[in-house]
Amino acid sequence: MKSDIQIARETPLKKVKEIAERIGIERDAIHNYGPYMAKVPLRLKKEEKIDRSNLVLVTAITPTKAGIGKTTVSIGLALGLNRIGKKAIVALREPSLGPVFGMKGGAAGGGYAQVLPMENINLHFTGDFHAVTSAHNTISALLDNYIYRVQGTPREIKEVLWKRVLDVNDRSLRYIVTGLGPGNGVPLESGFDITAASELMAILCLAEDEQDLRRRIDNILLGYTREDKPFTVKDLGVAGAITVLMKDAIHPNLVQTTENTAAFVHGGPFANIAHGCNSVSATKMAMSYGDYVITEAGFGADLGAEKFFNIKCRKSGLQPKLTVIVVTAQGLKMHGGTPEKAIRQPDMAGLVKGLENLSKHLENLAAFGQTVVVAFNRYGFDTDDEIGTVAEFCRQRGIRFAVNNAFTEGGKGAVELANAVVDAIENEPSQPLRFTYPDDDSIRTKIEKVALNVYGARDVVFSEKALRRLNRIEQSPLSAFPVCIAKTQFSFSADPNEYGVARDFRFKINDIVINQGAEFIVAIAGEMMRMPGLPADPQARRIDLVDGKVEGLS
Amino acid sequence: MKSDIQIARETPLKKVKEIAERIGIERDAIHNYGPYMAKVPLRLKKEEKIDRSNLVLVTAITPTKAGIGKTTVSIGLALGLNRIGKKAIVALREPSLGPVFGMKGGAAGGGYAQVLPMENINLHFTGDFHAVTSAHNTISALLDNYIYRVQGTPREIKEVLWKRVLDVNDRSLRYIVTGLGPGNGVPLESGFDITAASELMAILCLAEDEQDLRRRIDNILLGYTREDKPFTVKDLGVAGAITVLMKDAIHPNLVQTTENTAAFVHGGPFANIAHGCNSVSATKMAMSYGDYVITEAGFGADLGAEKFFNIKCRKSGLQPKLTVIVVTAQGLKMHGGTPEKAIRQPDMAGLVKGLENLSKHLENLAAFGQTVVVAFNRYGFDTDDEIGTVAEFCRQRGIRFAVNNAFTEGGKGAVELANAVVDAIENEPSQPLRFTYPDDDSIRTKIEKVALNVYGARDVVFSEKALRRLNRIEQSPLSAFPVCIAKTQFSFSADPNEYGVARDFRFKINDIVINQGAEFIVAIAGEMMRMPGLPADPQARRIDLVDGKVEGLS
Structure with missing residues (x-):
C-alpha cells in the first residue's frame, strides 16, 4: 500500500x-x-x-x-x-x-x-502551537524579570510553579538551571515542558471566547509570595499582552x-x-x-x-x-x-x-x-x-x-x-451524561471516585507533598474544579506493564498541580513525562524536501 | 498626533x-x-x-x-x-x-x-520567526540527543558551538545549564539567544532558493569532535528535516x-x-x-x-x-x-x-x-x-x-x-560597488581593513581566543568568507559612550564565531548581547486586546 x-x-x-x-x-x-x-x-x-x-x-x-x-x-x-x-x-x-x-x-x-x-x-x-509557545515563554520572561526586580523585597516570590515550553522533543531541557552569570537574573532550578503540556494549551482548548480566554489567563497561578500568597498572571499585569499573542x-x-x-x-x-x-x-x-x-x-x-x-x-x-x-x-x-x-x-x-x-x-x-x-x-x-x-x-x-x-x-x-x-x-441515543463526581465533592473524593470507579483501584494513597497541596486547595474555591488524573496510558493502573485489566490495586498520587486558568486540578500518579526525548534514530533523519515535496511524514 | x-x-x-x-x-x-x-x-x-x-x-x-x-x-x-x-x-x-x-x-x-x-x-x-525558532531548537535537540548517545565513544563531541533560541527578551536564559538529572542527557553549559541572532535567520536572509538553503543548513558548524574534526548539520543527517521546517x-x-x-x-x-x-x-x-x-x-x-x-x-x-x-x-x-x-x-x-x-x-x-x-x-x-x-x-x-x-x-x-x-x-547613479576588501584577503586583514578604513581605528588587537580561532580558519576555505563585525551601534569605536567621531582608537576583537552556513565570519568586539532583557516596566503591561482590537503597539 x-x-x-x-x-x-x-x-x-x-x-x-x-x-x-x-x-x-x-x-x-x-x-x-x-x-x-x-x-x-x-x-x-x-x-x-x-x-x-x-x-x-x-x-x-x-x-x-x-x-x-x-x-x-x-x-x-x-x-x-x-x-x-x-x-x-x-x-x-x-x-x-x-x-x-x-x-x-x-x-x-x-x-x-x-x-x-x-x-x-x-x-x-x-501557528497555534507557536502562539502558545510564544505566549507561555513571554509569561516566563516577564515572571523571571519580576523575580529579578523584587528580590529581597517583601514582594519576593518564594515558590515558582511556572516553567517554559518548546514544541520539540528535548530531554536536555527537562531539568535545567537558569539565570546563571552576573546580570542574568536570579539562578533558579527550572525546565521546559513540551508545548502540548502548557496550561495555555489547555486554556485555548477550554475557552469559550476571547473574554473567557483573558479571564483564564489572568487566573493562571505562577507561584507563591514570601507571605504564601498566590501570585498570578493578573498580579504580573500582562494578561492583555498574552491574550494578544493568542488572539488568532x-x-x-x-x-x-x-x-x-x-x-x-x-x-x-x-x-x-x-x-x-x-x-x-x-x-x-x-x-x-x-x-x-x-x-x-x-x-x-x-x-x-x-x-x-x-x-x-x-x-x-x-x-x-x-x-x-x-x-x-x-x-x-x-x-x-x-x-x-x-x-x-x-x-x-x-x-x-x-x-x-x-x-x-x-x-x-x-x-x-x-x-x-x-x-x-x-x-x-x-x-x-x-x-x-x-x-x-x-x-x-x-x-x-x-x-x-x-x-x-x-x-x-x-x-x-x-x-x-x-x-x-x-x-437508542445516549442518556444525559452522568459524571463520575459532582462539582462539590472534595478534590480528594473526586480523585478517589475516578480511581475506584473508572480505573478499578482498591484504594488511593497520597504522598505527603500531594496531601500538603490538597490541604491548601480544599479550603479554597479551587476545590470546585474537576480533576485531571495523569497516569500511564498503557494500563488501567499506574503500572504501564499491567495489560488487560488491573484489579484491586493501590493507586498512588505523588503530586498535585493547580491549573487555575484551565480550571482543573492535575493529580499525578507515577512519573509523568512532560518533555519527551528523541530516539537513537529520530524520524528527522528521514524527513526531507525533494523537488519541493516533503518526504518522511507518515 | x-x-x-x-x-x-x-x-x-x-x-x-x-x-x-x-x-x-x-x-x-x-x-x-x-x-x-x-x-x-x-x-x-x-x-x-x-x-x-x-x-x-x-x-x-x-x-x-x-x-x-x-x-x-x-x-x-x-x-x-x-x-x-x-x-x-x-x-x-x-x-x-x-x-x-x-x-x-x-x-x-x-x-x-x-x-x-x-x-x-x-x-x-x-510565522517566519517561529519557523526559525523551531528549526534552530530542533537542531539543538538532535545535537544533544547525538551527544547523549555517542558519549564515551570516539565520535564524542568535545566542543559544542550551537545554542538554542527564543523570540523573547529573557535574560534568565542567557546562561544556563541543561541536561541535569538522571536520564536527561549530558549536563552542558549553554544558553538561549534571541531568534534574530540565530544563524538560521542569517541563512534565511542570504539563501537564493531552496537548494541554497539546504546546502547552507548542511554546512552549519555545530562543534568539534574529540579528534578536533568539525561536526556539522550534515554529520547529524538532518538538513532535510530542517529545510522542511523552513520551507514556507x-x-x-x-x-x-x-x-x-x-x-x-x-x-x-x-x-x-x-x-x-x-x-x-x-x-x-x-x-x-x-x-x-x-x-x-x-x-x-x-x-x-x-x-x-x-x-x-x-x-x-x-x-x-x-x-x-x-x-x-x-x-x-x-x-x-x-x-x-x-x-x-x-x-x-x-x-x-x-x-x-x-x-x-x-x-x-x-x-x-x-x-x-x-x-x-x-x-x-x-x-x-x-x-x-x-x-x-x-x-x-x-x-x-x-x-x-x-x-x-x-x-x-x-x-x-x-x-x-x-x-x-x-x-549621477552610484558607481559599481567597491568593496572594503577582496575575498582572498585573510580574515585578519579583512577585519583590519573594516576597522581602519570604515571605523577609523588606529590598529586592531586580537584576544588569545580570537587568534586561536583565526589560525584555525586561515588555513581553510572559510577564509574566503566576508567578515561581520559585531560592535556597539552607538559609536564608530567599540565604546558606546564615544559619540561624534572616534579617532585613533585601538580596536579589540575578543572572539571569532564561524557561521559556516551563513557564510560569514563574525568578529566580536566588546561584549555583544545576543539575548536582550526586559526593562523594569515592560511594554507587555500596556499591550491589550480591547473590543477585539490590539492596544499598546506603537
Missing part, C-alpha cells in the same frame, strides 16, 4: 473556501492560510445549531505499542457518514511538531482516512479530509497532564455546521473519554449522543497476553482473554450513560474468525458492532460503521 | 491580492495569510527585471538614544516615489516579538509611514503601506552579530516588480551599510543605485555634545559639531562608490535654521539634500526626498 504522504499528495484538494461554502460558511468570512487551510472566526458559531447536532466521541481500548488508529477511525467514520448522505464533520487535535520529528512522523490520520494538507498540518499549520490561535482551523469533506483541527493538549481533546470551540464550530460531528479523546477510554466527559463536556455543556470505542485484534491480543512479536498471527485464546479490557471500558462508558458502538479497526492480517469473535462478544451484550476499513478504502470502508452509528443515534 | 496603532487602524486596507495584482503579480499565485498578508513564491522572481530595477539603500548616521526613524524614512520614500508617479516598493526586515513586548512596542515604521497590518506584522506575522519561511511576505502600495517584509537578522538586512529574496522579489526598491540596513552606516555592501550585495550581486542617509537634528546634537535632555531645544553649536559624524559616514559611503542623498527626518520641534544648516553643509559638498515629513504627512511629506532620489539616480 502507498505511504500516507503519497496518498496525501495524490489526493486532489479543493480550495478551503469551497470546503467552507459546502458546509454553509460564507467563503469570505474565513481567513485563509494558504489555499487549503483557514481560520474560522469564533463569531460564526451558531448556538441553536449546536443543540441539534449529533456529537459522537471516538475513544479506544487501552492502547498498546501496536497502536489503535483512533484518528483514522474518527476521520473514516466522518467519511462513511458523508457517503450515506449525512452531513458529517470531524473535529480533531492538532499534531505536535516534537513527536513528528521524533518517533511518529505525523498525526493526521492514515491511509485513505487523513486530514489534508497533512504536510502543513503536521508542521507549522496555522483561538479561532478553529478548517481543513479537509481525503474525500474533501470539512474537518476542524484545533488545539492539542497533552492527554496525560491535560485533558487531551481538541478545542471546545472547534467541536462547537463543527456542530454549528454539521449534523454529525465526530471527535476523539486521547489514549484509552479510562483516560481520554473520562476527561472528555468529566472536564470538557461538564465545562462546555456538550452532550455526546454516542461513543465509538475502537478495538484492534492486535491490541486485544496484547491485552490477552500474546507476546508482542506474535500479535499479527492468529491467537484466539489471547484475543478472547483481551476482551476483558474492552469489557471494563464498556462498563465504564455505560456508567457515564453512553450508548456505545464497537468499531473493529481492520488490519490486513486480521482473520474473519477474529472479527467474528469480537462481533459475537458484542452481540451477546447487545452492543452494536462494525468493522472499519477506512484506512485502505476511505469512506467506502466505513459505511458499515456509519450505518451502525446512525442506527444507534436514531434509536 | 494620533498613535501609530490608531493611524494603522483608521487606514482602509486593500486585499493583499489586489496589492499583488497592482504590481503585476497574478492574484492567484500568492498564498494568503488572512486577507492582508501573503507569501509570494520564490519562483516569481524575475532576473531580467531585477537587473533593470533601481535599488536604494536607506542608512543613517550613528544612532543615539533619540532614535533616527530609518524605517519611517524608507517607507516614506517609497510613498513619495509613488506620489510622483514612480513604481516603488519597499523591502524591510520583520520585527522581532521579544523587543515588541520589551521596549519597542513595534517596528513597522511610524505615523503615516507604516507597513500594515502593523498589529500582525509586529506579532506572529506569517523562505518565501517573501507581501503586505501594504499606509498608502496601499506594496511592501515586502521578510527576514530579521540581528544587526550586530549578523548582517541586519531583510532577505535577499525579498529585495529581489521587490526588484522584480518595482522600478524603484527601497531597502534598509540596521544601525548606522558603519555597521548596516558596510554589511549590506560587503556581505549582502557581494553575495547576491545586488548593486544599489543610491544610498540615502538619514539624519535628525536631535541625533546630530547628541553627537555634537548637547546633553540628552536638551536635544529638543535649538543648539546650533552642538548640531554643527555633530555634522562630523555625518561627514565620516559620507566619506565611507563615497569609498564604496555610492552616490548619497541626505534625508533630514523632520520632528515638530526642529527649526528652519537647523534644517538650513544641514542643507548648506550638504550643498558645500555637492551632496543632494531633502527634508522628510512622511511621519506626519505620509507620501506627500516625502515628495521632495523622492525627487532628489530620482534626480540622483537619473543623473
Whole structure:
C-alpha cells in the first residue's frame, strides 16, 4: 500500500473556501492560510445549531505499542457518514511538531482516512502551537524579570510553579538551571515542558471566547509570595499582552479530509497532564455546521473519554449522543497476553482473554450513560474468525458492532460503521451524561471516585507533598474544579506493564498541580513525562524536501 | 498626533491580492495569510527585471538614544516615489516579538509611514520567526540527543558551538545549564539567544532558493569532535528535516503601506552579530516588480551599510543605485555634545559639531562608490535654521539634500526626498560597488581593513581566543568568507559612550564565531548581547486586546 504522504499528495484538494461554502460558511468570512487551510472566526458559531447536532466521541481500548488508529477511525467514520448522505464533520487535535520529528512522523490520520494538507498540518499549520509557545515563554520572561526586580523585597516570590515550553522533543531541557552569570537574573532550578503540556494549551482548548480566554489567563497561578500568597498572571499585569499573542490561535482551523469533506483541527493538549481533546470551540464550530460531528479523546477510554466527559463536556455543556470505542485484534491480543512479536498471527485464546479490557471500558462508558458502538479497526492480517469473535462478544451484550476499513478504502470502508452509528443515534441515543463526581465533592473524593470507579483501584494513597497541596486547595474555591488524573496510558493502573485489566490495586498520587486558568486540578500518579526525548534514530533523519515535496511524514 | 496603532487602524486596507495584482503579480499565485498578508513564491522572481530595477539603500548616521526613524524614512520614500508617479516598493526586515513586548512596542515604521497590518506584522506575522525558532531548537535537540548517545565513544563531541533560541527578551536564559538529572542527557553549559541572532535567520536572509538553503543548513558548524574534526548539520543527517521546517519561511511576505502600495517584509537578522538586512529574496522579489526598491540596513552606516555592501550585495550581486542617509537634528546634537535632555531645544553649536559624524559616514559611503542623498527626518520641534544648516553643509559638498515629513504627512511629506532620489539616480547613479576588501584577503586583514578604513581605528588587537580561532580558519576555505563585525551601534569605536567621531582608537576583537552556513565570519568586539532583557516596566503591561482590537503597539 502507498505511504500516507503519497496518498496525501495524490489526493486532489479543493480550495478551503469551497470546503467552507459546502458546509454553509460564507467563503469570505474565513481567513485563509494558504489555499487549503483557514481560520474560522469564533463569531460564526451558531448556538441553536449546536443543540441539534449529533456529537459522537471516538475513544479506544487501552492502547498498546501496536497502536489503535483512533484518528483514522474518527476521520473514516466522518467519511462513511458523508457517503450515506449525512452531513458529517470531524473535529480533531492538532499534531505536535516534537513527536513528528521524533518517533511518529505525523498525526493526521492514515491511509485513505487523513486530514489534508497533512504536510502543513503536521508542521507549522496555522501557528497555534507557536502562539502558545510564544505566549507561555513571554509569561516566563516577564515572571523571571519580576523575580529579578523584587528580590529581597517583601514582594519576593518564594515558590515558582511556572516553567517554559518548546514544541520539540528535548530531554536536555527537562531539568535545567537558569539565570546563571552576573546580570542574568536570579539562578533558579527550572525546565521546559513540551508545548502540548502548557496550561495555555489547555486554556485555548477550554475557552469559550476571547473574554473567557483573558479571564483564564489572568487566573493562571505562577507561584507563591514570601507571605504564601498566590501570585498570578493578573498580579504580573500582562494578561492583555498574552491574550494578544493568542488572539488568532483561538479561532478553529478548517481543513479537509481525503474525500474533501470539512474537518476542524484545533488545539492539542497533552492527554496525560491535560485533558487531551481538541478545542471546545472547534467541536462547537463543527456542530454549528454539521449534523454529525465526530471527535476523539486521547489514549484509552479510562483516560481520554473520562476527561472528555468529566472536564470538557461538564465545562462546555456538550452532550455526546454516542461513543465509538475502537478495538484492534492486535491490541486485544496484547491485552490477552500474546507476546508482542506474535500479535499479527492468529491467537484466539489471547484475543478472547483481551476482551476483558474492552469489557471494563464498556462498563465504564455505560456508567457515564453512553450508548456505545464497537468499531473493529481492520488490519490486513486480521482473520474473519477474529472479527467474528469480537462481533459475537458484542452481540451477546447487545452492543452494536462494525468493522472499519477506512484506512485502505476511505469512506467506502466505513459505511458499515456509519450505518451502525446512525442506527444507534436514531434509536437508542445516549442518556444525559452522568459524571463520575459532582462539582462539590472534595478534590480528594473526586480523585478517589475516578480511581475506584473508572480505573478499578482498591484504594488511593497520597504522598505527603500531594496531601500538603490538597490541604491548601480544599479550603479554597479551587476545590470546585474537576480533576485531571495523569497516569500511564498503557494500563488501567499506574503500572504501564499491567495489560488487560488491573484489579484491586493501590493507586498512588505523588503530586498535585493547580491549573487555575484551565480550571482543573492535575493529580499525578507515577512519573509523568512532560518533555519527551528523541530516539537513537529520530524520524528527522528521514524527513526531507525533494523537488519541493516533503518526504518522511507518515 | 494620533498613535501609530490608531493611524494603522483608521487606514482602509486593500486585499493583499489586489496589492499583488497592482504590481503585476497574478492574484492567484500568492498564498494568503488572512486577507492582508501573503507569501509570494520564490519562483516569481524575475532576473531580467531585477537587473533593470533601481535599488536604494536607506542608512543613517550613528544612532543615539533619540532614535533616527530609518524605517519611517524608507517607507516614506517609497510613498513619495509613488506620489510622483514612480513604481516603488519597499523591502524591510520583520520585527522581532521579544523587543515588541520589551521596549519597542513595534517596528513597522511610524505615523503615516507604516507597513500594515502593523498589529500582525509586529506579532506572529506569517510565522517566519517561529519557523526559525523551531528549526534552530530542533537542531539543538538532535545535537544533544547525538551527544547523549555517542558519549564515551570516539565520535564524542568535545566542543559544542550551537545554542538554542527564543523570540523573547529573557535574560534568565542567557546562561544556563541543561541536561541535569538522571536520564536527561549530558549536563552542558549553554544558553538561549534571541531568534534574530540565530544563524538560521542569517541563512534565511542570504539563501537564493531552496537548494541554497539546504546546502547552507548542511554546512552549519555545530562543534568539534574529540579528534578536533568539525561536526556539522550534515554529520547529524538532518538538513532535510530542517529545510522542511523552513520551507514556507523562505518565501517573501507581501503586505501594504499606509498608502496601499506594496511592501515586502521578510527576514530579521540581528544587526550586530549578523548582517541586519531583510532577505535577499525579498529585495529581489521587490526588484522584480518595482522600478524603484527601497531597502534598509540596521544601525548606522558603519555597521548596516558596510554589511549590506560587503556581505549582502557581494553575495547576491545586488548593486544599489543610491544610498540615502538619514539624519535628525536631535541625533546630530547628541553627537555634537548637547546633553540628552536638551536635544529638543535649538543648539546650533552642538548640531554643527555633530555634522562630523555625518561627514565620516559620507566619506565611507563615497569609498564604496555610492552616490548619497541626505534625508533630514523632520520632528515638530526642529527649526528652519537647523534644517538650513544641514542643507548648506550638504550643498558645500555637492551632496543632494531633502527634508522628510512622511511621519506626519505620509507620501506627500516625502515628495521632495523622492525627487532628489530620482534626480540622483537619473543623473549621477552610484558607481559599481567597491568593496572594503577582496575575498582572498585573510580574515585578519579583512577585519583590519573594516576597522581602519570604515571605523577609523588606529590598529586592531586580537584576544588569545580570537587568534586561536583565526589560525584555525586561515588555513581553510572559510577564509574566503566576508567578515561581520559585531560592535556597539552607538559609536564608530567599540565604546558606546564615544559619540561624534572616534579617532585613533585601538580596536579589540575578543572572539571569532564561524557561521559556516551563513557564510560569514563574525568578529566580536566588546561584549555583544545576543539575548536582550526586559526593562523594569515592560511594554507587555500596556499591550491589550480591547473590543477585539490590539492596544499598546506603537
